[in-house]
Amino acid sequence: MKNYSFALLFLILIASGCQQADQGPCTEPVVSIKAHYEDITTLKQYIDSSHIAAKFDERGFYYTIDAPGSGKKPDACANVTVNYSGKLTNGKTFDSASGISFYLNQLILGWQEGIPLVGPGGSITLYLPPSLAYGSQDQNDIPGNSILVFKIDLVKIN
Template identity: 35%
Template sequence: MKNCLLAILILFFVSCGSDDNNENCLTKDYTEDNDQEIQNYLESNNLEAEKTNSGLYYIVEEQGTGAQPSSSSRVRVNYKGYFLNGNVFDQNKDITFGLGQVISGWTEGFTYFKEGGSGKLLIPSNLAYGPCKYSTIPGGSVLIFDIELLEVIE
């Protein structure tokens, strides 16, 4: 009986051990690290970006001439999402969604563009999926999106 109890106890501690994908990841703050990573990325790629008070960086390549969305607008867009190392994790063409239903980096970022506009959003983890792993996105990841705002649907 003692051996059985010891085996169960060992199994419990092994299965509940430290893992960046569980509640232990919530103690890590990536804000300063992400900001430095974004600045390094911009410098090494010879890019200039605007930084907002929230920590979002954006680059307007084409401002656009149509309607400008608010944070509660529905929009139709093309996008490609990738990490700082260039690995693509998601992309979509002609997709429609509400800006209130997405990561806060998108909710804020798309409001800097008008219909027909395009550019980049460099989103620190606190404006994306946070310090914990989400699907294929490692915790604390900076996300970059090439975006094109096709239409604002009020």
């Protein structure tokens, strides 16, 4: 009986230690991953053929800042509240939400890199190549190797 009690106590201590570690400070570096050359080329063709006036970011995505927002911009460790919609290049909306919160370091690379370009109250449209989104894997209604277009309002940094 003592062995079972000790084992249960040990498991509880390990589980509570893991929970505490997950709540510790984020030490993620600034994201600096670049998209694949082929993805950048395909994305540029889409931007040009659609006559989109977007800025190119050296990490391999395009964006338009619809409103810059104000105040401190989020970093890779920030918890942010956003409104967003995600579309495929054919215009089909595959996801949207309002008032949803995320830690940036838990999101796709394109969001980690793009959202910090605006402050709270800001709005940005991100044009992401597959290598900064979901890559070659199908994700629900998103076919693999898809260019994604996200309209994101940064409501606040939590």
